[in-house]
Amino acid sequence: xxxIMPNEAAELLKKDRSIDFIDVREVAEVATGxxxxxxxxxxxxxxFRMHELDKSKEYILVCRSGARSATAVNFLESYGYNxxxxxxxxxxxxxxxx
Numbered sequence: 708x709x710x711i712m713p714n715e716a717a718e719l720l721k722k723d724r725s726i727d728f729i730d731v732r733e734v735a736e737v738a739t740g741x742x743x744x745x746x747x748x749x750x751x752x753x754x755f756r757m758h759e760l761d762k763s764k765e766y767i768l769v770c771r772s773g774a775r776s777a778t779a780v781n782f783l784e785s786y787g788y789n790x791x792x793x794x795x796x797x798x799x800x801x802x803x804x805x
Contacts, residue, residue, distance in 0.1 A: 708780050709791040716767055716793055717802030727766045729790075731779045732797075736771065740797070740804040750775045753782060762788055769793040769800070 711719075719726055720742070728742050731750040741747070748756050750770070760766065766788065768776035773796040780792045793800070 708777060708784065710794045711767060711791050712794050713799045713801055717800070720802060727764055728793075729760075729766050729768050729779070731768060731770050731775050742769065742797075742800065743803055743805050745769070750779055753779055757783060757786065757788070760788060765789045765791065767791050767793055770796045772796045772798050 716726075716728075720728075728745040730737050730741055730745045730747045731753060732747070733749050734747060737745070737747045748759075760783075766783075768779050768783075768790055770776040770779075773792060773794055776796060777792045780790045783790045797804075
């Protein structure tokens with residue numbers, strides 16, 4: 708499983724706003740603060756909404772601590788998606804939050 712450190716992901720986002728983040732937290736969790744432009748697909752709905760994702764794109768997956776997003780990365784990788792886990796999740800994110 709590929710992982711990216713929060714500071715690296717924040718730098719990538721500053722340079723390229725087209726980077727796609729998928730937040731697998733529940734809607735109520737995302738409402739408390741999220742990375743700008745994030746796509747919210749709660750982990751429990753990922754199987755039913757993965758058809759919304761483009762296999763030719765790269766996605767960085769995020770959750771609160773990095774555990775649920777790691778589960779999501781493993782799941783999506785098994786279907787051929789190019790995904791990376793944000794190590795430590797929002798607990799360690801030091802970039803912009805809205």
